Amino acid sequence: MLKMRLLIVSLMLNSGLALAEVSASRQIELTHLLKQDCGSCHGMTLKGGLGPALLPEQLDGKSTDYLVMTILEGHPNTAMPGWKTMLSTDDALWIANQIKQGLD
Ligand code: HEC
Structure with a gap:
């Protein structure tokens, strides 16, 4: 049982990087x-x-x-600004996942 729990926790941690924790209302703001x-x-x-x-x-x-780094830091010497004053890492991760899968 304990082994199973450890496995689940480590799976959650491993996938944690790819899963953004963003509330439903924040998702609406970010889509906007x-x-x-x-x-x-x-x-x-x-x-x-x-x-x-x-x-x-x-x-x-x-x-x-x-993508997350680009969104947070921008690309120096281009028009792409960094958004880290407005977006958290989770926000940027959520956006990165959205654009990778495509908007509806
Ligand atoms: C003022 C114009 C401008 C705004 C606003 C802007 N970008 Fe960009 N973005 C650019 C430009 C120009 C590039 C190309 C930079 C380069 O040549 O490296 C770029 C590049 C990118 C890339 C890299 C694309 C690739 O194929 O490598 C991503 C991802 C990106 N932007 C996401 C965003 C997101 C998300 C936002 C909003 C939070 C945003 N950008 C807002 C101008 C903008």
Whole structure:
């Protein structure tokens, strides 16, 4: 029994990196931010504009870590700003997962 519990805990910890803890109301705010703020450069439907498209096919092969870092820190010397004053790591992780799987 104890072994089973340890296994479950370690599974939860391992998957913890990929699972963002974001409340339902925060998810609505983040979806709005993604469409409005990110969309102002990446296009309302994220098909690209001043910034590149953020669609699953473009992001395929890019790691979640890279996406989270990009969102939090931005890309120096480009128009891509860092969002860490507005977004927590969980927020950024949630957004990264959203854009990887694609908005509805
Ligand atoms: C002021 C314009 C602007 C805004 C606002 C903006 N971005 Fe960007 N973003 C860019 C540009 C330009 C690049 C390309 C940077 C480069 O050439 O490295 C970029 C790159 C990225 C990348 C890397 C894409 C890839 O294929 O490597 C991600 C992910 C990203 N942005 C996510 C976001 C998210 C999420 C938001 C909103 C929280 C956001 N961006 C808001 C301009 C913007």
